[in-house]
Amino acid sequence: MITMDDIIREGHPSLKKVAKEVMFPLTEEQKQKAEEMLQFLKNSQDAEISEKYQLRGGVGLAAPQIDWLERVIAVHVPNVENPDEPLFSAVMMNPKILSHSVEETCLSEGEGCLSVDREVPGYVVRHSRISLEYTDLNGETQKARLRKYPAIVVQHEIDHLNGIMFYDHINAKEPWKVADDVNIMS
Ligand SMILES: OCN(O)CCCc1ccccc1
Numbered sequence: 134m135i136t137m138d139d140i141i142r143e144g145h146p147s148l149k150k151v152a153k154e155v156m157f158p159l160t161e162e163q164k165q166k167a168e169e170m171l172q173f174l175k176n177s178q179d180a181e182i183s184e185k186y187q188l189r190g191g192v193g194l195a196a197p198q199i200d201w202l203e204r205v206i207a208v209h210v211p212n213v214e215n216p217d218e219p220l221f222s223a224v225m226m227n228p229k230i231l232s233h234s235v236e237e238t239c240l241s242e243g244e245g246c247l248s249v250d251r252e253v254p255g256y257v258v259r260h261s262r263i264s265l266e267y268t269d270l271n272g273e274t275q276k277a278r279l280r281k282y283p284a285i286v287v288q289h290e291i292d293h294l295n296g297i298m299f300y301d302h303i304n305a306k307e308p309w310k311v312a313d314d315v316n317i318m319s
């Protein structure tokens with residue numbers, strides 16, 4: 134199973150690299166690693182397992198964070214009302230944003246990252262809505278239209294595939310200043 138020891142931290146060169154397209158058919162090893170990434174997220178959101186293995190809670194994980202430089206991300210966004218039914222859950226290979234809204238959004242609390250062991254304050258402005266295409270674990274092409282928190286998480290993960298960290302988007306001079314048409318989400 135993936136634990137925090139497997140997650141590389143800022144300063145590790147792999148976090149700045151561009152991950153390679155995944156070729157199909159997947160090897161057993163690739164499939165297993167991708168599934169372990171999703172399982173890590175579920176474990177990290179489980180009170181008992183996260184406590185037992187000291188996992189930091191995460192809603193997304195990108196392959197470069199486990200030093201795997203291929204274009205694979207896992208997303209598991211819980212539905213606070215009903216924990217058994219996640220808001221959005223997927224393993225995506227070669228995710229690609231096909232189009233996005235003009236409208237932008239950001240989380241009122243800013244963002245964090247499992248690979249960043251410090252707070253970096255400031256708004257991270259992202260597209261409010263995205264249409265994306267990806268290949269799933271069975272090698273089938275999927276399309277998804279996301280908005281709100283799932284859209285933010287997927288953009289954070291796709292950034293990791295391109296060596297981009299959430300704080301690269303923060304306005305260094307005025308971290309909590311945004312254009313008035315940016316939708317601040319709490
Ligand atoms: O790369 C995933 N990761 O570092 C875990 C945190 C994910 C995340 C946190 C806040 C907003 C969007 C995404």
Ligand code: NI
Nearest residue numbers: 245246247248
């Ligand atoms: Ni991250």
